Amino acid sequence: MKKIQIGGVPEHFNLPWYLTLRDKSYTKEGINLRWKDYPGGTGQMCKALRDKEIDMAVILTEGMVRDIVNGNECKIVQVFVKTPLIWGIHVANNSDYTSVDDLKGTQAAISRYGSGSHLMAYVNAENNGWDPENDLDFAVIKNLDGAVEGLPNGNGDYFMWEKFMTKPYVDNETFRLLGECPTPWPCFVIAVRNDVLEEDPESIQKIVEIINITTEDFKDIPGIDTMIANRYGQQLEDVQKWLSLTEWSQEQLSDKELESIQNQLLKLDLIKSKLQKESLLHNF
Known part of the structure; x- marks a missing residue:
């Protein structure tokens, strides 16, 4: 076999x-x-x-x-x-961010370099007219569990992940959803x-x-x-x-x-x- x-x-x-x-x-x-x-x-x-x-x-x-x-x-x-995959743009519920515009120049939590969460941070930056050189920074958190633990403790400022998989964490007020970023493919x-x-x-x-x-x-x-x-x-x-x-x-x-x-x-x-x-x- x-x-x-x-x-x-x-x-x-x-x-x-x-x-x-x-x-x-x-x-x-x-x-x-x-x-x-x-x-x-x-x-x-x-x-x-x-x-x-x-x-x-x-x-x-x-x-x-x-x-x-x-x-x-x-x-x-x-x-x-x-x-398309609908990426939710999430912040910790205890953060002061209230819009995607507030995230310019802050730190994106990503699973790892080369991951979807990493690449889509660039797509989101382009969608919002940010400069990738100066307005993007990254914190590696490995996976969704890492974001659930890390974001409320300041390890990264925002986290992009498939919107429906993260919905339970929005419902229980671990995260707040500030926006969406669908893949263009x-x-x-x-x-x-x-x-x-x-x-x-x-x-x-x-x-x-x-x-x-x-x-x-x-x-x-x-x-x-x-x-x-x-x-x-x-x-x-x-x-x-x-x-x-x-x-x-x-x-x-x-x-x-x-x-x-x-x-x-x-x-x-x-x-x-x-x-x-x-x-x-x-x-x-």
Whole structure:
């Protein structure tokens, strides 16, 4: 049986993977797919791919594109979630900040350098007309738990994370939500190490086919909103709102989307040059 290691964040977007693993959908095809949670997010997974700790990852689009351009020997095989990720801009409830404008020149708490929280701080800065050189500073807090502990104690001034995952901490008044910053591109992709794609493309293609069958009908599964609410500690109405805004994908990134992502990363000085799509995408 082929053994494949996959990584992803322990968040509601990835529930389709849990369902297919629970149902032994991969085992039935002779694939021993093992899931590993990466609460530290995209930066942590990029390192795991480079270190060959995992074979594939469900990962933020901009972070994966940037890391491939910067030498990570992987390719994107498909978009996983095609709608934007809605990043909430949060401060500690005990802070004096009352608007996103107040955050200019303060310290963004990020999970790690190269992570989505790091890259999106640049997008947010550009959206607000800030100077990235002088108006951005960072404090590394590793993950959401690190922000919950650190922000009220002054370790970072604001924290950008997926809005619905942080909603319980807004509800319990750990955080206050000052604004939102949607990604200007599809939010999650499936990426695979090049050596794995070369050695066993059939297994990767089969894994993608199986997850696509589940995501096509995911929102129609009876009681899926209640399952998500219970599993991830969310309010049912928040889950229903999130489901209404979220669309999974069974397609590859388009040339236009890839061009847009690389142009934005280049503009923000997060990459030094662009790659041809053949170096970034793998099509079965």
